[in-house]
Amino acid sequence: MEATKEWLEKWEKVKNKLQPNSNLxxxxxxxxxxGKEIDVMxxxxxSIPTGEFLVADPLVYLVSKYEKEYFQKIxxxxxxxxxxxxxxxDGDCDRYAAVRLKFNDNEVSYFEEAMKGTEDLENINEGDFFxxxxxxxxxxxCDKKLHELxxxxxxxxxxxxxxxxxYDDYFADLFKKSYEDNPKYQRDGGDWINWTIPGTDYHLPMFQSGFGDGAYPVYLAYDKDGNVCQLIVELIDIELAYSDIDDEEEE
Structure with missing residues (x-):
């Protein structure tokens, strides 16, 4: 997605406010x-064949060909x-707090929120996200090519x-099979699949979104030379979510 010159000028002025609140x-x-034990699986x-990408709910938004990619490339x-x-x-299930694609081992210098180039950049405050x-x-x-497919x-x-x-008649069985094959960190209905788009060799993983429905930020990590090192989808602000719970339990 090509962002306009005017939008990019506004974005340059506010993008430092659109930073992750946690050290991802x-x-x-x-x-x-x-105080919560975490692990990485x-x-x-x-599959990222073109470098143009979006992050979306696969059942609701990805099915629309009009859902646009971010203007940044990976x-x-x-x-x-x-x-x-x-x-x-404490009776809660395993929760997915973040999902990452790591492109190289370069040291991360700064983050940017992934943007589509159409966001309203007026009245941005520190810690905001789209x-x-x-x-x-x-x-x-999802890569642009996989989105089309x-x-x-x-x-x-x-x-x-x-x-x-x-979902009920196609994906549900795949999620259940994923749980049967890889039960660790999944509920019995399945919390993730690594789906190969039929007729292709392209992999499109799908995963549970933290606490469920809502809006979630996507960040790109860059090295000092402006090269993209990582893509991180933040699904739970662990410090914020669980510190509040612990504080309430202590009262």
């Missing part, structure tokens, strides 16, 4: 944050999909199954 690198290096490759290739998991405690919307409890990182798959499937439901 800690999510993939520490064993505990805010690999859910397989994510490296092309196949990258491990790493998930930071807040381990289950994010992507989730309405079906799932998210995925996914929309074609969805249209074909719906045409062939006019009374069907894509």
């Amino acid at each position: 690198l800690d999510y993939f290096t520490l064993k505990e944050i805010a 690999d859910i397989g490759p994510c 490296p092309t290739g196949e990258f491990r999909t790493e998930v930071c998991v807040v381990k289950a405690t 994010g992507f919307n989730v309405d079906a409890g799932l998210a995925c990182i 996914y929309c074609e798959f969805d249209k074909k499937w719906c045409d062939e199954n006019p009374d069907g439901n894509t």
